Amino acid sequence: MTEAASRTSNSTTAEAAIAGAEADDTDTGAHLSAATSQNPEGPEHPERPENPENPENPENPWPRYWPLLLLGAALVPGVVLFVVGRWMEEPAVQAWRTVCLSITVQALPFLLLGTALSGAINAFVPARVFTRVLPKRPTLAVPVAGAAGVVLPGCECASVPVAQSLIRRGVDPAAAFAFLLSAPAINPIVLTATAIAFPGSPAMVLARLLASLVTAAAMGWLWLWLGRAEWLKPVARHTGHRPGQSRWNEFRTGFQHDFLHAGGFLVVGAMAAATFNVLVPRTVLDTFADSPWLSVLFLAALAILLSVCSEADAFVAASLTGFSPTARLTFMVVGPMVDLKLIALQTGTFGRAFAVRFSAATVVVAILCSALIGAVLL
Numbered sequence: 001m002t003e004a005a006s007r008t009s010n011s012t013t014a015e016a017a018i019a020g021a022e023a024d025d026t027d028t029g030a031h032l033s034a035a036t037s038q039n040p041e042g043p044e045h046p047e048r049p050e051n052p053e054n055p056e057n058p059e060n061p062w063p064r065y066w067p068l069l070l071l072g073a074a075l076v077p078g079v080v081l082f083v084v085g086r087w088m089e090e091p092a093v094q095a096w097r098t099v100c101l102s103i104t105v106q107a108l109p110f111l112l113l114g115t116a117l118s119g120a121i122n123a124f125v126p127a128r129v130f131t132r133v134l135p136k137r138p139t140l141a142v143p144v145a146g147a148a149g150v151v152l153p154g155c156e157c158a159s160v161p162v163a164q165s166l167i168r169r170g171v172d173p174a175a176a177f178a179f180l181l182s183a184p185a186i187n188p189i190v191l192t193a194t195a196i197a198f199p200g201s202p203a204m205v206l207a208r209l210l211a212s213l214v215t216a217a218a219m220g221w222l223w224l225w226l227g228r229a230e231w232l233k234p235v236a237r238h239t240g241h242r243p244g245q246s247r248w249n250e251f252r253t254g255f256q257h258d259f260l261h262a263g264g265f266l267v268v269g270a271m272a273a274a275t276f277n278v279l280v281p282r283t284v285l286d287t288f289a290d291s292p293w294l295s296v297l298f299l300a301a302l303a304i305l306l307s308v309c310s311e312a313d314a315f316v317a318a319s320l321t322g323f324s325p326t327a328r329l330t331f332m333v334v335g336p337m338v339d340l341k342l343i344a345l346q347t348g349t350f351g352r353a354f355a356v357r358f359s360a361a362t363v364v365v366a367i368l369c370s371a372l373i374g375a376v377l378l
Helices: 002-038 066-088 091-124 127-133 138-151 156-168 173-186 188-197 202-226 247-279 283-288 292-306 313-319 325-334 340-350 352-377
Strands: none
Touching (some): 091 156, 138 173, 138 202, 156 173, 173 188, 188 202, 188 313, 202 325, 202 352, 340 352
16 A cells, blocks of 8 residues: 555656656747747848948948048048148258257267267177276276377267276276266367368367366266166176187177167257257357356257257357357357257167256256366367
């Protein structure tokens, strides 16, 4: 009797399960019917992809106004080139382009010389050479390094990479900076150009030599007194010869790095100087020529902005006949030490913190030295 009850219970459970499965099938069929009614094309025909660019014809991948876009792409560049070409023919733009190119071309050979010399020092000159040549005491090494600037026949663009290489080889930064300031101003080429630009005036050549040397030494000593190592942020690169490596490969790597790095900042400085040359009228120069002290300050600022190469600045100074000899001396002393392209080169080589402080201090010291020596000799 118990078995009969168990069979009856199992039969009832099986019938209930079959009924539940049939109900699930019915619900599934109902859902499929609803989906089919919403999509009459059925699962074999998926929905068409939407094209927001062309909703009227979704199957066309092109935008609705593609002919106009194609016409604009063909005409706009031509119109821009035509307008820019006409604008480049303006006299002011032509003058800007001429000045910018002349500054860059004038400084480029000396930048090549400086970076090549920097690479040669890095690859071929042992560090012990500098410790033997320069005095061990930094206070004495500063004037010696300043006088050594006579051996570099180049402009200020060449002195920056050389000074960087000297610092990397163990030379005290104060001595390297004295060399950086004096080399563009006292080398034989610059002094010869000054003598030619001011014929019959050896006092001007002597005044330029002394004012430049005193300024370079004073800035070196000032760095020893107030300079901080954290202001210097030289570009990280290999310095010195590595045993087992080719010296020529090291020279090529150093030369390539320094030239490409400094060349970009040279172009930026040349563009800034060309902009000033074009925008400032000639009448502004005549306004400051009558005042002795204003003329000194004005020509100092003019030397910074014009960024004339040190081999040519004597001829520019000689042409400024309306200004006093001391003011023109200031122009020739400040220009090789601080100008727009040199500030850009120093920023890229040593960092902005150094360039701002060092350039501002150099301008003040150079003006004071020029005014004092000019008052005595001129």
